[in-house]
Amino acid sequence: KAGVTQTPRYLIKTRGQQVTLSCSPISGHRSVSWYQQTPGQGLQFLFEYFSETQRNKGNFPGRFSGRQFSNSRSEMNVSTLELGDSALYLCASSLAGDTAYEQYFGPGTRLTVT
Amino acid sequence: GESVGLHLPTLSVQEGDNSIINCAYSNSASDYFIWYKQESGKGPQFIIDIRSNMDKRQGQRVTVLLNKTVKHLSLQIAATQPGDSAVYFCAELSGGSYIPTFGRGTSLIVHP
Numbered sequence: 193k194a195g196v197t198q199t200p201r202y203l204i205k206t207r208g209q210q211v212t213l214s215c216s217p218i219s220g221h222r223s224v225s226w227y228q229q230t231p232g233q234g235l236q237f238l239f240e241y242f243s244e245t246q247r248n249k250g251n252f253p254g255r256f257s258g259r260q261f262s263n264s265r266s267e268m269n270v271s272t273l274e275l276g277d278s279a280l281y282l283c284a285s286s287l288a289g290d291t292a293y294e295q296y297f298g299p300g301t302r303l304t305v306t
Numbered sequence: 307g308e309s310v311g312l313h314l315p316t317l318s319v320q321e322g323d324n325s326i327i328n329c330a331y332s333n334s335a336s337d338y339f340i341w342y343k344q345e346s347g348k349g350p351q352f353i354i355d356i357r358s359n360m361d362k363r364q365g366q367r368v369t370v371l372l373n374k375t376v377k378h379l380s381l382q383i384a385a386t387q388p389g390d391s392a393v394y395f396c397a398e399l400s401g402g403s404y405i406p407t408f409g410r411g412t413s414l415i416v417h418p
Contacts, residue, residue, distance in 0.1 A: 196349070225405070234395075234408055234409070234410050234411065235350070235395065235408035235411075236408075237405050237406075237407075240405065248405055250405075282349050282350070284349070290404050291404055293340060293352050293355050295352070297348075297349025297350050297351065298349050299347060299348050299349055300348075300349055
């Protein structure tokens with residue numbers, strides 16, 4: 193069974209631009225969560241989608257948004273990029289999203305904002 | 307591969323040694339804990355979990371100890387191998403939440 197895939201793996205953007213990252217969950221998984229990983233703040237929860245609806249949201253500004261499609265694939269968007277948005281963005285999928293231990297993480301997208 | 311963080315606590319051990327990685331958690335109401343392993347260029351991977359009604363749980367070559375009095379978790383890895391080299395995170399959850407709050411991580415380096 194294929195794992196969680198994220199595209200692109202690496203991305204360089206300029207301050208003020210916007211970016212869209214993509215996550216394809218494991219086949220059959222309906223929950224997709226997004227996390228931001230930085231050296232300073234560690235791993236922080238962004239939001240979780242289940243059946244095309246945002247079910248949980250972390251403490252991030254409105255510049256961070258996401259969506260989920262009917263095939264469970266998910267995208268996250270960051271508008272008006274800031275230098276501090278440079279991070280590894282991880283997505284994780286699970287069957288129903290109701291058990292943390294069943295989350296499977298993708299390899300992440302490394303975003304660099306210059 | 308890419309690094310997952312700078313200025314992480316680092317534990318260096320020789321192959322075959324036992325490793326102990328420590329974690330202090332923040333929320334006294336947390337009732338479920340997970341240890342993750344993150345290798346370079348990969349996302350975190352579940353290793354072992356423990357509920358707050360337990361103080362010890364064993365897996366294959368790994369043991370997690372929980373001390374709720376001092377809000378402390380440890381992960382013991384027996385007979386550490388070079389493939390164990392990674393960053394290890396503890397995560398805490400409470401109140402039935404399935405969204406983990408991650409600790410800062412410890413980098414384990416295993417020398418052959």
